[in-house]
Amino acid sequence: MDASIQAKVNEWLNGSYDEATKEEIKRLEKDSPDELADAFYRNLEFGTGGLRGIMGVGTNRMNKYTVGMATQGFANYLRKTYGDKPVKVAIGHDSRNNSRFFAETTANVFAANGIEVFLFEALRPTPELSFAIRTLGCQAGVVCTASHNPKEYNGYKAYWSDGGQLVPPHDKNVIREVEAISSVADVKFTGGESRISIIGKDTDEAYIKMVKGLSVYPEVISKQHDLKIVYTPIHGTGITLVPDVLKAYGFTNVSIVEEQATPDGNFPTVAYPNPEESEAMSIGLKKAKSIDADILAGTDPDADRVGVGVKNHKGEWVLMNGNQTAVLAFAYAIEARKKKGLAQPNDMVIKTIVTSEMIDEVARQNEITCYNVLTGFKWIAELLKEKEGKENYVIGGEESFGLMIGDQVRDKDAVAAVALLCEMAAYEKEQGRTLYDKLIELYIQYGFYLEHLISITKKGMRGQEEIAEMMQGYRNNPPAAINGSPVVQLLDYQLQVGKNLKTGESWDITLPKSNVLQFILEDGTKISARPSGTEPKIKFYFSVNTKLAAKDQFDATYAELENRIKGIITDMKLK
């Protein structure tokens, strides 16, 4: 084993760690040295969504000690930032195995450092934590969750006073404080229990009231109150709020997917508790079909991602991808504001650079500013904060099933999104059509954009190197053409440079550095590649577009765009 890894292993074997941890390290030394190396070769890092890792012993794993160290560093940073002023934090968690334990550990460490803690009485959706930070006037917050990752993972989403996840300089500063802790013996695990208060029902009520206030057409819901809704929380936290929110909106015909209704960290019915995966939505889909529902909605374990199923123009059930849902939601928010006379000249929307450009087009045609930020909802929250008081935030979202409506929550909110999407379905039903029919209309109006995502999983130390090599390969030898269409622009977000390959002209990219490459082809196709910041994956995003003249050409045009995507995937040797 590499000497630096061995040194870390020894530190754990000889330091203030519990016996069970030491025993497990010894077992791994004997039985699985590779696994041991993977558990210690690096420290868990703050990625797109905070800390995320497999649960187990080691510096590269989620356990009492890595959570304790992260919290001690966070507490030290809060102390440095606020000096002697009182500091308050809110803490939540999801349904994962150990999430409650990690949340209590986090609460105890903050409290032992003299910080006042509001700990949720039990599991709650992530967006409610963001809301609680703001309403309780906290300086920071944490949710113990690994979101939609498989069951062996857990994580630590860290928040600042605005209710958004940590962005620079705070993320780097917290990490610096964590790294400055020389020994786990310096983590204060106990000693401040009286500073912990339990929160729950009051915050739930305030949150539900706030979400109800986001409804644009309550009068339509009164008419369509019996819209047939099927909802699955996929064994997660959504069950604690989504049914109540739908009730508050006035919906009376909601069926819960019983098999997935109970919060369970083993996610017994799915391999990936991620509404992006059709498997996670399949039981819900079956139920929706069997009762001839109007809409199916599913949320991930921490209820910030939403997946939607509807009937298409042929009456067949389809699961929409995150771009389709986002296009519909943005168009609804923008159009409804106009129709209701609420639109303001400084209205704006925010999306990420890997999310469909159809949204930019919707915004352009409606004369609304559309900002593009890096992947990660924290960047949407960050920009909103920067524009606060100057511009009017309407909606934000990203292709990975995330939407944020209104500005009372500063992270993606699947609870509010389910309510809004059901309202949208009711609105369309009132006009005698489904959300899918509406989507086709939007394609005719704004251009037909079709997107597809491929994620290639490459686990462990070697996997990470391979992903880095792939990115470097594209960077060093960018393709001249893909699937027969010349690459006309190359955007490198790491080097912060965009280049027109035809004219040689180049420009600065003003977003923070990030390992993302984008190829723009002559035919309008956009291909993005980036390593995931939450899972051991490299992600490729494909977006193709064309015009759609009329509804009766939808199927043929869809097939044509699908073929283009297939051609690209084959040409790039990704399958």
Ligand SMILES: O=P([O-])(O)O[C@H]1O[C@H](COP(=O)(O)O)[C@@H](O)[C@H](O)[C@H]1O
């Ligand atoms: O995991 P969640 O639902 O909290 O979501 C997090 O991860 C997603 C995937 O990120 P990546 O592509 O880097 O894996 C991001 O799009 C999202 O903004 C972030 O909040």
Ligand SMILES: [Mg+2]
């Ligand atoms: Mg999530």
